[in-house]
Structure formats: C-alpha cells, structure tokens
Amino acid sequence: MNILITSAGRRVSLVRFFKQELRQVFPDGKVIASDAHPELSSACMVADDFFRVPRVSEPGYIQDLLRLAREYDIKLIVPTIDTELLILSESIDLFRMNGIEVVISDFEIVKIFRDKRKTHDFFAGYGIQTAREFDKQDYTLPLYLKPIDGSRSVDNFIIKEASQLTDYHFSNDKLMFLEYLDHKQHVEYTIDLYYDRNSELKCFIPRKRIEVRDGEVNKAVTKKTKFIHEIWKKMSYIAGFRGCITFQVFVNKESDHIYGIEINPRFGGGYPLSYLAGGNFPKWIIQEYLLGERHIPVFEGWEENLMMLRYDDEVLVHNYSH
Structure with a gap:
C-alpha cells in the first residue's frame, strides 16, 4: 500500500507525516515522492523512495506518472502544487482504472x-464577500494587484500611490486591480x-x-x-x-x-x-x-x-x- 507525494520539493514535514501514519496500519507500506529534480528535493531525500517525472507542462506527463506509479506499486496519490491539480483531476478515472486513487477534488471544482x-x-x-475589483481605467487607491491565475505571491503588488503604477500593470491582462485590505x-x-x-x-x-x-x-x-x-x-x-x-x-x-x-x-x-x-x-x-x-x-x-x-x-x- 504505497503512497505517492507528487512535486514533493521541500515538503519534508508532509512526507514524514504520511510515513508515520502509513506505518501504523501498513508497516511495509512506503511513502514515495516524485519531482522534476528529485536529487535536489529535500522531501524526496526523506521519502522511502523517489523517482523523477517530467514537468507537468510537458507532453506525456500523465502517461509517465501512471507508468511509474504502477512500477512502484502506488495505490494512492497526493498532489501538492497548483499547476498539477487540473491535469490530475481530469485523470481521476484513468488512475482509478489502474487501481490508484488520487486525493483531489472534481475537475470542475x-x-x-x-x-x-x-x-x-x-x-x-x-x-462571503471579497475584495472589490476595479476597472483599470476607474479605480481607487490603495490597490492590491495580483494575477488571475497566480500562486505563491508571484507578481503581486501593493500600490499606494499612482506613481507606482507602470505600463506593465496596465498592459498585463492577467493582473487584477483589487481593493487593498490593509493588514493594520x-x-x-x-x-x-x-x-x-x-x-x-x-x-x-x-x-x-x-x-x-x-x-x-x-x-x-x-x-x-x-x-x-x-x-x-x-x-x-x-x-x-x-x-x-x-x-x-x-x-x-x-x-x-x-x-x-x-x-x-x-x-x-x-x-x-x-x-x-x-x-x-x-x-x-x-x-x-x-x-x-x-x-x-x-x-x-x-x-x-x-x-x-x-x-x-x-x-x-x-x-x-x-
């Protein structure tokens, strides 16, 4: 009963938690990690085993992941990063047909x-209310800018003065101009x-x-x-x-x-x-x-x-x- 943590990266604690809990019921079960560069992943190093996979954006990612999951006798997959969620949720039935469960929400969700x-x-x-989104030609300062599909705070900006806004902010169609919710x-x-x-x-x-x-x-x-x-x-x-x-x-x-x-x-x-x-x-x-x-x-x-x-x-x- 092996478990796979995908895109393990630095998630050392998560790997250790699954190892600890799996041992309680399946003493011979293994927690295996995958990553595009497993030899440079601390989580892969503390897992029971690991393997390399292509980046999720590369063609054939799912086929390679499925092949390796079968080779390593994986019964359960736990994804960890945003970029792999869509393709894995779309493939729930494919993995299930091969005796592998993916712990993930439905594709539409x-x-x-x-x-x-x-x-x-x-x-x-x-x-539940959300921060108001402004039109880029009609906004009120201060603003919080973030990409519509971003993660890990990449390309996020706090704008308190008009002089801080640049052509990049206006021309980037992915950037949302949002009401700034001050931490104070x-x-x-x-x-x-x-x-x-x-x-x-x-x-x-x-x-x-x-x-x-x-x-x-x-x-x-x-x-x-x-x-x-x-x-x-x-x-x-x-x-x-x-x-x-x-x-x-x-x-x-x-x-x-x-x-x-x-x-x-x-x-x-x-x-x-x-x-x-x-x-x-x-x-x-x-x-x-x-x-x-x-x-x-x-x-x-x-x-x-x-x-x-x-x-x-x-x-x-x-x-x-x-």
Whole structure:
C-alpha cells in the first residue's frame, strides 16, 4: 500500500507525516515522492523512495506518472502544487482504472480555483464577500494587484500611490486591480479544511498568519475564531470537494467582517501546524482511500493557541556525484 507525494520539493514535514501514519496500519507500506529534480528535493531525500517525472507542462506527463506509479506499486496519490491539480483531476478515472486513487477534488471544482475571478464568484455564492475589483481605467487607491491565475505571491503588488503604477500593470491582462485590505485593519487567516469522500466537512482549523516568507507562512498560531461556525454552516457540504482544502480569508478587526481571498484544493505549505495541533488529515486519507472506511467523524478537538515558528534545517546527501 504505497503512497505517492507528487512535486514533493521541500515538503519534508508532509512526507514524514504520511510515513508515520502509513506505518501504523501498513508497516511495509512506503511513502514515495516524485519531482522534476528529485536529487535536489529535500522531501524526496526523506521519502522511502523517489523517482523523477517530467514537468507537468510537458507532453506525456500523465502517461509517465501512471507508468511509474504502477512500477512502484502506488495505490494512492497526493498532489501538492497548483499547476498539477487540473491535469490530475481530469485523470481521476484513468488512475482509478489502474487501481490508484488520487486525493483531489472534481475537475470542475479545481478549474474554478485556478481563476481568481471565478474564486470570487464562488465565495459570493456562499455569502462571503471579497475584495472589490476595479476597472483599470476607474479605480481607487490603495490597490492590491495580483494575477488571475497566480500562486505563491508571484507578481503581486501593493500600490499606494499612482506613481507606482507602470505600463506593465496596465498592459498585463492577467493582473487584477483589487481593493487593498490593509493588514493594520484586518487579520489574515488560513484555514485547513478536511472534506471526506462524500464532500462533507469534517475538520476546520484556522491559523492566524503572523509572518509569510516567499508566499508561504513562516509563523502562525491556531485560533478558535468567531467565524468557524458561520463558515462551517455555509460550507458543510460542497459537491466535488475532497481531501485537504485551504481557504485564505481576511477578517476586519473592528466589524469581524470576513473577506474571502483564495481557495487552494490541496495541502497548503502551512499544513504542518494543523497536523501538529491534532488535525490528522493523512490518517483520515489512509482510512478512507486505502482502508475503505466509510465514516470519518467530525473532529473539533484540535489544540488552540499552538504557535508554529519555522526555521531552515538541513538534509544531507552523502556521495552526491552530479
């Protein structure tokens, strides 16, 4: 019963969590990692084994991944990056025909969250407000600019004065001109949610962002916020959601008004805090997808006020010859 973590990169903690949980039920099971450059991936180095795959944008990616998954006796695939979600969700049935489950939401759902405008429409459909989008010829400063299909804060800009706007900002059709939600007036939360195979919400862990580095949370603390009940009630069932879903919201400090920012239907970079607080998503995934358990109970007993302070660590590879 081997598990594959794709595009493993630096996700050392996620690999270790799955190894720990898999050993509990399948002592001989392996957690295998894949990457375009596995020899330079710290997560691949701590996995039980690893293999190289082409970049997801290259032709034949799915065929190569399927061939290697069969060769390594993979029964379960856990994707980790935005760019692979669409093609993997489109291929759920192909992998299932080969005895391999992919923990991913439906294609139509994934497609929404690759487009920030559609994501805003999704939030609106559940009664959650979003930052206002301006026409590029009619806007109010300050602004927050971000690409419609971006990730990891690439090409994001805070514009406080008109002189900061350039031809690039106006000519780039992908850049959205959005109302700026000032951190002095809002608190930013990332929420790790677990949806079972029936698309029912089973766990909801908000973590307050304290510091972000390279688009990924570096310091955060779990909080049992006022909005848990409100969002849970609205989103207790969402057809097509499965596995780990990551929400990002801003909450106004005075009014407690919630603004939906982003949704990523995958494990987020800050998930280790939720796991260490008690949100054992890897265990539930193994129970559902490998053991065939039909009922995952609602879990609310996670630890509040648990703070995560991340730091750089080393993975040493001996006799590296490249």
